[in-house]
Amino acid sequence: MSFATSESLVEYGSRRAIITITAIFCALLEIVDTTIVNVALQTMSGNLGATISEVSWVITAYAIGNVIVMPMTSWLAQQFGRRNYFAASIIIFTVFSFLCGNANSIGELILFRLLQGMGGGALLVTSQTIITESYPPEDRAKATALYGLGVIVGPTLGPPLGGYIVDNFSWPFIFYINIPIGIIAAILTILFVRSPKYAEKTKAADVDWIGIGLLAISVGSLQYVLERGQEDDWFSNTAILVLSVVAVFGIFFFIWRELTYRNPIVAFKVLRNRNLRVGTILSFVLGFGLYGSTYIIPLYTQQLLGWTALQSGLLMVPAALATAFMMPIVGAILKKGAPPQYLLAIGMTLFTMFCLAGYFILTPDTGRDSFFGMLMLRGVGLSLLFIPITAVSLSTLKGQEIGQGASFTGLMRQLGGSFGVAIINTYMSRRNALHRSDLVAHLNMNSGNAVNRVQQLQQGLMAKGVPADKALLSSYKIMDMSVMKQSSVLSYMDVFMALAIMFMVCVPVVLIFIRNRKSAEPVDLSSAH
Structure with a gap:
């Protein structure tokens, strides 16, 4: 199937700036909406008369909508024209954002979130394709850096933004904030974004x-x-x-x-490109680390340290700013010819150091300042991962293949995040049970230390007017809660160590695997078209 060469889609000056800003905001909207509702589930549950288990479907439905549409995005853009498809996706996302805010029952909200997610899944992949093709080959690394701002910073912005809105307004406004941005983005897309000139579309009978x-x-x-x-x-x-x-x-x-x-809707043949195969695997690993760490740190600070959702979210902001600051720098380094595999190895190493730092600093009462250094390692490490992975994935693709490749990397990053959160949840639950069993086995309530601790707790409660028998029972409960808290801390430590090992193993694999193929298929951004 023929189409216009991507050189005809290169933009310059203010037109390129408008297209870039529009695409970044659309990617940011989609990513932020993945995590922004997490902090509002309790409020939604009360307002809609649903259980937490039912309300959690608001997250699940959005994710399902995302992953269904992502693989088809390149094919759908071909059928309707990239500009039309992108604009329609923005409109769908915006309309269903409004309907989510106006939902009167949990069933309505889940349905609207599913449809919102289907609109959002297209935004993420198509934004990447539009930005990539709006820049000349020599500036592709810069384009990737700009797109990466939305993808990497978005998951971090969701929780604090959601926490602020829930604390100061009401939960429907976490959806309403999408509306003005969506309207502006749709108008700018229609006015400025151009589409490749496809020679033909798939007939309805051949779909x-x-x-x-x-x-x-x-x-x-x-x-x-x-x-x-x-x-x-x-x-x-x-x-x-x-x-x-x-x-x-x-x-x-x-x-x-x-x-x-x-007439396939997903072009698996594009995976014959070895760079793209490497990139899809690395995208999965990136999603695993990005979404897994974004999930576990707020969970730890809220569950064990008693922080609010807003406090937990704000903790991540400085590291997100570090990522935003580093993105253009990494893009410039790549543009000057730095081998992507070396940047990837450094990024993997920094992320490993972040995980090891998490393993060593976690306690039942870790202070806020202790997180700063480790989160900065995460922020810089992510900037050194995202751009080189995209460079490896898309560098040797041409024309329509860029959109197809972006669909695969976007899907794998999303699935990596889903696998990451699921595996972390399961691993942490089982390690928690194991640590609790070990701690209880070593806790001898007849030992002098344990007896003294119980007596101290009992006397303290009795001093507050609690009867002796109730004070003793409460003392044992406090001891049990202490054991539970310590076992939870140990399980969080185990997760960080497992992540550290995963990324540590990836360092030599990246260096060996990509280098061995360099002579056969060089990672050269200038060869993208």
């Missing part, structure tokens, strides 16, 4: 409807399993077991269908 159905069922089932697995006790739950089987067989038959059908 791979079976492939679309397999994609929706398999990826949707997989996302459900990842989002709900730990809460529903994984494979002991019938729905999780059935949907896991559906996901495995659905993905198998979907890939087989797309490799054999004459």
Whole structure:
């Protein structure tokens, strides 16, 4: 299928600036909405008369909508024209943001979030393609840096922004803030964004409807399993077991269908490009670390340190600013010819150091200042990961392949985050139970120290007017809570150590794997077109 060369889409001056800002804000909107609702679940539960388990579907539905649309984004842009598709996605996202804020029941809110997520899934991938093709080949690293601001900073901005809105306004405003930005972005897209000139579209009779159905069922089932697995006790739950089987067989038959059908909706053949294959794997690892760490740190500070959602979110802001500051610098370094694999190795090393720092500083009462250094390592490390990964992934792709490649890397980054949160939840739950068992086994309530501690607690409560028998019972409960808190801290430490090992192992793999292919297929941004 022919299309206009991407050189014809290169923009300059104020027009390129407008397109870039529009695309970045759209990517930022989509990413922020992934995490902004996390801090509002309790308020939504009370207002809508739903349980926390029911309200958590607000997060799950959005994620399912995202992953269903992402792989089809390149094909849909071809069918409707990239500008039209992008503008329509913004409008869908904006309209359903308004409807989410006006939902009168939990069922309505979940449905609207699913449809909002389907609009948002297109924004993330198409934004990357539009920014990449608006810049000449020699400035691709700069374009990647600008796009990366939204992808890396977005998950960090969600919790503090959501916490501020919930504390000072009401939960519907976490959706209403999308409306003015969405309206402006849609207008600017229609006025300034251009599309490749595709020679033909797939006729309705030739559309791979079976492939679309397999994609929706398999990826949707997989996302459900990842989002709900730990809460529903994984494979002991019938729905999780059935949907896991559906996901495995659905993905198998979907890939087989797309490799054999004459008009596939997902171009798996683009994965013949070795750089893109490496990039999709690294995107998964990046998503695992990015979303996993964004999830675990606020959870620790709120659950064990008693911080508010706003306080937990603000803790992450300085590191996000460090990432934003470093992005253009990393882009400039890449533009000067620095090998991406070396930047990736440094980024992996810094992220490993961040995880090790987390392992060593965590206590039941870690102070706020202790987090600053480790989070700065995270911020700088992420900037050294995102841009080189994108450079490796898209550098040797041309024209329509850029959009197809961006779909794969975006999907893998999203799935990496889903796998990361699911695995961290499960691992932490099981390690918590193990540590609690160990601590209880070593806690001899007949020992002098334990007896003295119980007596001190009992006397303190009695001094406050609590009867002796109730004071003794409360003392034992306090001791039990102390054991639970300590076991939780140990489980968080285990997660950080596991992440450190994961990224540490990636350092030599990145250096060896990419270097071995450099002579055959160089990572050269100037060869993108």
